[in-house]
Amino acid sequence: MEQYTPMMQQYLEVKKNYQDALVFYRLGDFYEMFFEDAKIASCELDLVLTGRNAGVKDRVPMCGVPFHAVTGYIQRLVQKGYKVAIVEQMEDPALAKGLVKRDVIKVVTPGTVIDELFDERSSIYLAAVVDYQYGFALSICEMSTGETTVTHIPRNILHLQQTLLKNNIREIVVKEGFDEKFIRGVRDLSAVAISYCAEDQIGEEYLPLCEEVSDGAQREAYGLMLNYLIETQKRMMHHLQTVEIENENDVLYMDFSTQQNLELVVPLRTQSKSETLWSFLDRCQSAMGSRLLKKWIERPLVDKKKILFRQDRIEYLMKNYLVREDLKDKLNQIYDMERLIARVAYGSANAIDCQRLQKTLSQVPEILALFQDAPVFQEYRDIDCCLSLTELLDGAFVENPPVSVKEGGMFAEGFSEQLDEYRSAQKEGKTWILQQENYERERTGIKTLKIGYNRVFGYYIEVSKGAAAQVKEEYGYVRKQTLTNAERYITSELKEKEDAILHAEERSIRLETELFANLLEQIRSYLPKLQKLALMLANMDVYYALSSISADNGYVRPLFTEDELKIEEGRHPILEKISTNRYVSNSLAMDKENQILIITGPNMGGKSTYMRQVALIILMAQIGCFVPAKKCEMPIFDKIFTRIGASDDILSGQSTFMVEMTEANNALSQATEHSLILFDEIGRGTSTYDGMALAQAMIEYIAVCIHAKTLFSTHYHELTSLDESLPVVKNVHVEVHEDNGHVTFMYRVKKGKADRSYGINVARLAQLPEAVLERAGDLLAEYESKKRVVQQSLGIVEMVKAPVKEQGVLDKLEMVDPNQLSPIQALQMIMDLQQELKEAQKA
Ligand SMILES: Nc1ncnc2c1ncn2[C@@H]1O[C@H](COP(=O)(O)OP(=O)(O)OP(=O)(O)O)[C@@H](O)[C@H]1O
Secondary structure (H helix, E strand, O other): OOOOOOOHHHHHHHOOOOOOOEEEEEEOOEEEEHHHHHHHHHHHHHOOOOOEOOOOOOEEEEEEEHHHHHHHHHHHHHHOOEEEEEEEOOOOOOOOOOOOEEEEEEEEEOOOOOOOOOOOOOOEEEEEEEEEEOEEEEEEEEEOOOOOEEEOOOOOOHHHHHHHHHHHHEEEEEOHHHHHHHHHHHHHHOEEEEEOOOOOOHHHHHHHHHHHOOHHHHHHHHHHHHHHHHHHHOOOOOOOOOOOOOOHHHEEEOOHHHHOOOOOOOOOOOOOOOOHHHHOOOOOOOOHHHHHHHHHHOOOOOOOOHHHHHHHHHHHHHHHHHHHHHHHHHHOOOOHHHHHHHHHHHHHOOOOHHHHHHHHHHHHHHHHHHHOOOOOHHHHHHOOHHHHHHHOOOOOOOOOOOOOOOOOOOOOOOOHHHHHHHHHHHHOOOOOOHHHHHHHHHHHHOOOOOOEEOOOOOEEEEHHHHHHHHHOOOHHEEEEEOOEOOOOOHHHHHHHHHHHHHHHHHHHHHHHHHHHHHHHHHHOOOOOHHHHHHHHHHHHHHHHHHHHHHOOOOOEEEEEEOOOEEEEEEEOOHHHHOOOOOHHHHHHHHOOOEEEEEEEEEOOOOHHHHHHHHHHHOOOOHHOEOOOOOOOOOOOEEEEEEEOOOOOOOOOOOOOHHHHHEEEEEHHHHOOOOOOOEEEOOOOOOOOOHHHHHHHHHHHHHHHHHHEEEEEOOOOOOOOHHHHHHOEEEHHHHHHHEEEEEEEEEEEEEEEEOOOOHHHHHHHHHOHHHHHHHHHHHHHHHHHHHHOOOOOOOOOOOOOOOOHHHHHHHHHHHOOHHHOOOOOHHHHHHHHHHHHHHHHHHH
């Protein structure tokens, strides 16, 4: 019977346990892939697919990548959603008896990348999801910093998808048997990979971390996440930070499409390089500052005290120009400490990382000194700067240490006496070799004689073929190798010295490796303190960025009210900087009597810009930043919903109109009186009457049942008469001047409705054929003579709000399958639902 070669048997043995990963199998200076893996990888990475003789009749498909370039290839595969299992040689091939031992040292997966990260300013997350029948518990982790959180979300496909998209989760881990319906929902999001993991006993070393999580389902999710990390990373993850328990109500809620519509962190058209709020505000000097800023933007605050706290710090820096500039200079010198220490803890740091850590640490006391007299930064006054560690690392390394930690040459002279001794032995040896070369030249009279070195023969004397006759027996040369035009010899003296040199070299490399491991261990003992310092630096960086942009652009500090929203001369932060003509500022006033503004006016008149501007000002205010306005008073909003523009449909398979209605429903079903709703031309995706009817019914529902502050732009002029039946509805319009059929946009928002629509005038700006414009003008006149009127039911609209919160309890009861619950889970469910019901009734 045919049989695979021993090596191929070894490969297949490993592959058996990693069916869902591409196995990168180390063979000398290459990582090779075989069989299906080779076909996939050659396709995805443009590699040549070859074959290998493996003992059986057919050659086995194979492709490979050189080991030194492997990171880039893994990056590309993981980006595409693949997992890569790296199989290393576990012993020195030169010393191995028989087949070299090999094993998987790590599995790189889409949600756990560390060394293979593309972009230092963004973060990639992994989430473990546990289904407890009436909800999901999630544990989310960012491997490159060790940050972890746990949270609960409703057991609902849309909510799960939203959570994954909003948090840039690239991979979810579930237990075998996870509800197929939800798996399909996750598969619809092509950017999220799904992995399965069994629940195992967690190692003792991680138990203290687990104890931080008191909630049963969350702890289960956290445990599942740990299990998966242990299984894939195959090493102790010292860098995992204390778990943060997150509650969706602790931040201003936005759904994913709102984050997209407002272009908070990604531009709407993914191809375009246009500015997002993040890129605009990001004056951070370090990547960790940028990442923190992004987090602030995606999770604005709802707690007034926390907002004021940030405002105070930003204000301090705005007022103290010199401190701010000094801070900038110092922050400029720091490195991405968060990821540096994660690499140290994880064990993948090199000498360059440690050197950067030292440089960063040495800035800390200077940064703190800047805030000696600033009461708003008092919290940091007693922070431990890890001075002893800074000293320990100071001057430890040579100026430009090597990337590899395996070849020595990292530590500076004076770091270790022993190392210095080995090194001087090496150096002496090398000087001896040079001297010996001269000596041999002199005694043989061969001017071209040289002493060389290679790995196979060690040191040798090389003499050209022509001169070989001059080599006399009495010199004691032993011929070792004959080349085409040279002879190579060794002498016993040379070999003796060689031994000493190589010995010293080997010993010094071994010592350096030991010293380095030791140093990492020492740094690890400072871990919690270092994580605190990194967070402080990232915070400082964000404070710097926001204060600098606020000061440069004349932003004001928002004041918080109970209900009234008043923005005087507000501006769109980004447009005011990039627009070629002068930006026209606009005010806004809303309160209980003015809850809904219907905005009319021509296309291109500035309606969308006005709405976005309001949303951005509110958002900036709730991250603690100052805002582009002359004055701003506002309540704290709990949620923002938008339906703006035709956004790309991420959740595939929905028509524009369906997306529009889904987003409208998100707002109508979740908004409260403390929310902000922006509806831009809702209903335009269907026939005029349908659209107008839906728009009117939505406005009425918001006015009567929700009471959220709402900006509603529309081209249905008929809707402007709603202010008669609904006193909370007010009309505003964007001003235009018309002169002989030509319009000039004033971009000023004024009270009252637009006198008419200007579609045909705007079309003229687009240079449509005159014949079309004329015909349209005639048709318009005809239509207008048969004007539509808005149906108003007896002046007062009566509507009943859909029960939202109690309904939630009923929905959960309905969805749960009692046969799937353990007695403890059932008890927990009763307690949870009862609690939820109480809260719903209180609200
Ligand atoms: N306040 C302003 N100051 C200066 N320019 C502005 C202002 N508002 C809008 N603009 C300019 O007008 C353009 C069109 O604005 P916007 O998209 O808000 O119009 P719109 O009324 O929503 O149009 P449509 O109904 O076609 O969507 C913007 O891209 C911007 O260049």
